[in-house]
Amino acid sequence: MGAAWIFSDESWMKKLSWLSFGKLREASEQQGMIKSEITQYLNTYSVTTNIYNGITGLSPSRLYNRDFSWEKTTKKEIALELGFLKNRVNLSTAYYSNTSSNQLVGIPLPATTGFPTIPVESSCKSQKYRMGI
Incomplete structure (x- = not known):
């Protein structure tokens, strides 16, 4: 959503001969982006080649x-x-x-868990000034 005001078109600004154009604008937006494989929050298991007592095993993936x-x-x-x-x-x-928020970052896990990392969310912020003539 955004708005702009061309204040140089106002009657009280027409008296200024040195200013030929003046505009003030504002914009804001919020976007959402789906991460690849949105089902990554679920526990998943893989079939292993290990067989115990005639039964094929599963291991967490x-x-x-x-x-x-x-x-x-x-x-x-x-x-x-x-x-x-x-x-x-x-x-x-x-x-x-x-x-930006909810960005995924891998946090290291102990080797005893069997997984190197687990994704957790973090956020970052950037602010900038831009000027041109």
């Missing part, structure tokens, strides 16, 4: 993970665009923030 979910990204941006001297000189500046 994946651990249950109740925290497994959709990855989410939230983006926010606010920007100011200005035009001077009949739009011969333009200035654009923006601030944006991206926050």
Whole structure:
């Protein structure tokens, strides 16, 4: 979702001869992304070649993970665009923030579990400023 306001079109701004264009805009969005194999939260078992008392065995191939979910990204941006001297000189500046959550990271497990890692969720955030002339 986003909105923009061209404030240079306002009657009270028309009096400024040095400003030919002015716009303030804001946008925000949230996205969800499915991870590959969404069923990774389930315990799974594989058939082994080991036979005990005439019965084929099973061995665990994946651990249950109740925290497994959709990855989410939230983006926010606010920007100011200005035009001077009949739009011969333009200035654009923006601030944006991206926050991603529910990213999977492998946490090491003890060797006695039989699994090297288990996926757990983490989050990261980036903020940046952008300016152009």
